Every structure is written in C-alpha cells, then in structure tokens.
Amino acid sequence: MRTPRHWLYAAVSLTAAFFSLLLLVQALWIPVKAGVAQWLIERSWENALEGDVDTQPWPWADTRPVAVLSVPSQDISQVVLEGNSGRNLAFGPVFTDGTASGRDMVISGHRDTHFRFLSALSPGDLIGISNRDSTRWFEVQELDVIDSSERELLIEPGLDRISLVTCYPFDALQAGGPLRYVVTALPVKNQPLRRLPSSG
C-alpha cells in the first residue's frame, strides 16, 4: 500500500543520510589526516636523523621533513615540511618556499589543526628549530594580526628571525579570510638550560 510519495520521501531521506555521513567523514578526515601524517612524518624524520637522505614520509609524498619546530611552553613538537602547497599544509606546518635554508624563516600552519597553539603563545616564549645537526632557539618578540590583502610578508634574507603564520581569528567559522596571525621571534643569545624532550 505504498504510494509514490512514500518512495520519494524514503529516497530523499536516504540520499540526505548518505550525504550527511559523507560530510561527517570529510570533516573528520582533516584532523585525522593531520594527526596521522605528523606521525608518519616523525618516523621519516627519525630515519633522516639516522642518516637516510631524501626520506619520504610515505612513498607517494611530494615533500620531505626539513626541521622540527618545538615550543616547550606549549608542549609542542612538530615536524616542518618543505613547500607551502595547500596539500602539504594538510600534513603539517610548512616552510614558505625559499626560506627553509635562509636565515629569515617563515613557517605557515593551519589555525585549526597544527598551529592552533599559536593563540596561546606570548612574548618571551621560546621556539626551537632543529635541523639534522643542531637546535637553535628563538624568543617570541611580537604577536601581530595583519591583513594579507593590505600587507605583504617581506623576507629579508640577511635577517636572522623566524615568523610563524596562521589564519586569524582562530575560532572563525569560515575559512579563507584575509587576516593572518604572525608570531615573530628573534634568536636568543644563550641557549636555554632546560633541554627539550627530544622530538626524535
């Protein structure tokens, strides 16, 4: 005794159910990917430390880990990747192209995954950048909100500094706004006494 209206109703509901589950999986996929990728990347970083050159986190990866970013006050240790493509940003913080080997370094990360911790930083916090050989320490000097449509990020190869960049505001619902949160840190003269828990 089913009428076509019932069938239509069932079809609409089931399609809606399918798409909302898809949406759920899509949404959760982002933080899951961010977490799993960091874990894989950390493993490949460990390989890199053991002398394995050109180690890739997974066979089809188009990036490689180049440094470890650590912030003891936030209990953060993340592997920074090469190449600031949107694809790499999903896996972890990335160096802006051309700044990984220079002294003026720029690292970007997603405000709602890896770089959420930037909101908790304050001037004086220490940021460590470790490459294969050593760790250099920087002290947070400035926290700025800038409008990326108005200002540019000027990179001066001669300047010794590190800038961490993420989107702002941190809790904005919509992605893709023009504001950026920029944390600027300058090198500290003396290395801190407290050693970091080794990040691998």
Next chain:
Amino acid sequence: MPTQPTIRDHLEEDAWQNHAEFAQRQSRKHQAGLRRRPLRWEDRALLIISAILLLLLIIRVETARADENDDDFFGLEFQDAAAIQRTVAMDTGIQVEVTGLTARVHVEQVFQNTGQHWTEATYRFPLPAGSAVDRMRVHVGDRILEGQIEEKAEARRQYSQAMASGKTASLVEQQRSNQFETRLANIAPGDTIKVSISFLTRVNFRDGAFSLRIPMTFTPRWEGAVTNGEATPIHYTNSAREPMDDHRLTIDVDLRSGMNLSSIESRYHDVDIHPSLNGYRVFLADPDTRSDRVFELNWTPEFGSAPESSIASYDAGDATYALLMLAPPLAEAISPQPREVVFIIDTSGSMEGTSMEQAKASLQLGLEFLGPDDRFNLVRFSSESEKLFDESVPVYPAYLEQASGFIDRLSANGGTVMAPALNMAMNLPEQDGLLRQIVFVTDGSIGNERDLLLQIGEELRDSRLFTVSIGSAPNAWFMRKSAEIGRGSHTHIGKLEEVEEQMTRLWTRIENPAIQNICVDWGMDAEFYPEVIPDLYAGEPLWVFAKLPLSPHEVTICGELQGRYWEMTSRELPGSGSGNLATLWARSKIESLEDSRIFGADPDVIRADVLDLALEFGLLTQYTSLVAVDKTPANPATGKSGSESIPSLLPAGSGFSAGFSKTATGWVVRLIMALFAILAVTAMLLYVPPRSPMAPSPP
C-alpha cells in the same frame, strides 16, 4: 494550514462516515501519529531546508573585518597632540631616465608647515611594486637630512645605539613594498620642507611595446576634516600659496631608447615629445595638471628588415660604462626555422588541482602551435620519469592524437624528481639540423636547485630551455635562472584564463629565433653582463652592460642569423650615456655574483664583493640599507644641539615578498554542518509521513 478540499478528500470523508472498518483503522493510525505530533512531510522538508539555509547564513557571517585603512594618503602628515594634519605638496617635479628595461625616477616635492607649532611629520610616497628608494635628501628649513647607503648590520647598530641613548630615532620598516615612508622631526612653524627621493623601477615589455607606470595618487579624494573613529581628527590641506594655486606637477622623461620608435603615448596625461641625441624627451604639456592619476607612458620600437644595434657610453674617469642594445629584424623578415620541441611536464603531487589543469591546457595548446617541419616529444615526471616517444617524431596527426591522449590521462601524484627527466630530454637522440627547444612546465617546488642548475649548465649543450611556471607560489627564481642558463625564457601562468595568452606569447616568441649564439667583441678587455648572451628573438631587443678601460669605438657583434654566420659593427654615439649606466652595470654584476653562490662560490667572498660594489655605487642589496642622517637638530624648546643620526631601515631591493598561504581548513564548521545534517535526517527518518493530508477527529 487550511486547504481547499479536493475530490479525494470528499471521497475519504465519505469513507469515514459510511465504512466503520476503514474509520477504525484510520483513527488507530491517526492516534499513533498524534503521539509524535504529526506534521505533514512537506512541512518537515520545508523546516529542514530552512534550518540548513539558516545554518549557512550563520556561517556566512564573517567574524572579523579589517579596520578601514586610511594609510592610502600620500604626502606629508603632521602629527600634533590635537590633530593630524595631512598636507599635499605645493610642487612636485618628476624626472625619469629610461635606459633599456630600467628607469631611474627622481621625485622632488615641496611642502610647508602651515601650523603654529613645532611638530613632527611623516612623509609617504607611492612606489611601483618591487622598487625601493635608494637616494634621499630632505631639506627642513635650513637643515638637511641625507640618505646614504650603509651596511645593514652597521645601520641596525646605529639605530639601536640611537635608541639606547634616548635620542629620537625612527625606524622606518617598510610594511608594504609599494610605499616609501620616512619620519621628520623638529619642523618649525612656517618651515618649507623639500623632499627629494629617487628609485629604480622596471620598464615592462609586452607584445612589442614598452610601458612605464609611475603611481602618483598623492591628491586626497576628500577635503576638509574627517574623523577616523578615534579621538584625533584628521585635517586635509594643500600646502598651496593660494587656494586656487593647487599643486604644480612637472614630469620630464628622458627616453634613451637607442632605436627608432614608431609611437610614444601617454595614457592619462597630455605630453609634448621632442627628439633628442639618443632617443626622445617627453614633457608634461600642461603645468597645472593635478597629480591624481598614474603616469603611464607607452612606446613602441620600430624594427627594420635587418638587425640593428646602438651603443651608449659614460666616462666615469677611471673606467667607461657602456650599454649595447641589439634590436632584431621584423618578424616578417625571418622565416620560421624547423625545430625539435620537447615538452617536460611535472606530474608530482604538488601539481594537483588547478596547476595540473593549467599545465595540461598549456601543453595541448603547445601541440597546436607545432609547424609542419617540426618534430616533438613529451616527457612526464614525478618520482620517476617517462617519455612518450623514444625519439622525437614528426608532426603527423596520429602522433598528435597519441600525445593529446597522453596529456589527457596525466594525473598528479608522487614526488618531484626533476633531474632524470631533464637528463632524458637533454639526451634524446639528436635530430639533424633541428634546434632543440625544451619547454619545461612545473610549479618548481624543489629543494635541490643548485644541482639542477649545474646539471642544466653542463648537459644542455646547444639546446634551449624555456620554463613555464604554474600556480600561485612557484619557485620563480629557479625558473628564471634555469631559463637564463638555458638561453631561453621564463613564462609564468598564474590562472587558468592566462594559459592561452601566455602560451601564445611564448610560442610566437620561440618559433622565430632571429640571431643565435651571439658574441660581442668590444675591441678591448671588457667585463660585461649578462655573461651568457641570450638569443635574439623577433620583436624583442636585448641589452648588454659593460665596464671598459676606455671609450669603445667599434664594437663587433657576431652570431648565427637563419643558420648562417652573421656579423655587424656598431659605433657609439658620443655623450649618449649617463651615470646611470654605471649603476646598472653594478646591479647586473651583483646579480651575477649572487648567482655564482649556487655554483659553489664562497658565500663570504661573495658577500664582501657585493658589499664593496653596493657601497661604491650606492645600491640597495640584501647587505645594505638606506640610512638617513640628520645633521642639525634645531628645536629651541629642547635646546639640543650637535649632530644626530636618524637611521631609517628600508628593505633592500633584493628582499622578496612571500605570499600568504591559506592557513585554515574550516573542518570544525564542516563537522558542525555534518552533525546538523545527520540530526535533520534522523528527524526525517523517525517520522513516517501520514498518508492522509487531512486529520479528521476520530468518531
């Protein structure tokens, strides 16, 4: 919601009244429905849709907005305790000297402190993108503030010392690359302020025409007082002698083109044009022109049926600086030369999405441009490389179809391992008598630039390399450099819509190589840049800067024109160059020194060499900056005396501007949306719709 009863409703009502069994069944169903607050399913669907729409609306509300920026004012801004006074210049004089693809722009502006107090002020001037001020002189009353190029470390040291000793120091970090800003202190009432600044800027060359743009929007669009939302009101005034005597603008462009021009046009201003020794002079026709529009000058060279050349030189005492300009013949005078075109396409993971689409579109377009006598091949690479044909094939429809299908099927995945692909393309079996042109399409996100450039330098031999960079953040430096080493050119495609225009330009350029393997004999020892002279293509002149011990008399240029040896002699025009030639030569040399770093030169030696050149020729580099030195502080109120140094640190011309990445995923929103949708669907599924739209009371 009352609805018109239909025939069906009438029938149902009839059934209710006349068939007891039906009525019983219906009322049971209805009571079951009542417990769940029946809604008609159309209503529910409407509710769900409106809930979703509402949700989308909430998300659309932007949480934060940038403050209205009123920094777009250019001129002098006096800061008073009570108000901000913005002043437009009385007189503005602009002198431009165009040499090759560079213009030196001198700007002189005069202001007056019309206020009653001693004050300080900020001066702002709009700059063309990528330019930086390297000369500066400010007269305030009878004081002089002068800019000089100093080593950056030294400049910073001076600045922090000035700060530490409590002196007024002003740090002028340029926040935007398109604006010059400096702060002036101790301005007496009635003082006249004269600011002279100077910068180098690029002349664009596109589609056979040169174009120079100088932004000069230093007239505010509004007059009178405006409040900026804060306590301090902002006033706008003209430093004018009389209200009607607005501000005078003079522009004088010295166009040292070195060749005949077929047209000179000013886009937004009336100009007078006079021929001069080595080109043309362009003046603003009307001295009362308001300085509220961009000044844009376009000029088109006139090519002949044979290559032409000219030489300008400047005697600096201990050395002579010279500029050689080579102009190709008309495109019609060159018959296209058959070539072997090898396309290399990057299919690594970073190319995923629009980059890949752009690259594919570029290649498909490239296939269309192949000539009947050409041969071609395709190489694709990510973690591994693959070539379409073992040996380049003629342009037959079957091969084209095969190539087109190959391109269509490409997908982005894997790493970026360029070396084997380049190697594969450069070592394909040689095609007799055909010039090999390698067209390399990539987003250039690689780490081992140095090895690749070395490889290109060593293995390319007689082939030419043309790089096409794709996407929003390509490694432009690597792409440009490798094309330079490969004696080709670099094309950038930022958007999908640009593919056709950019690729057509690249194609028309490379199908007509006019003169190849160019050599220059200066008749004496010469140090010239670029060291590898590129090929001369139809429609595009080229320039070589040289430093010589003596004035050049005869310069012999040789090369290969249409596959045959070609030679011509060029004589210099006496007095045709200016001191600008020395600056530009030094700039080319610095660029070449910086490049040698990639090829393993000692960085400390390079730094020392670059620093020497920069200090000698007054150039901004990554090691130097402009420092402003004020010699006479004269504020009687504070009674300070003695000289005081106010360094202002400006970014070097060699610093670069990084783009911002999109650093938010918005996954939380998606999660909320997903949960809402699931909630809505659950609601839909829980309520089975009643069959009857009417809900009559049970009997």
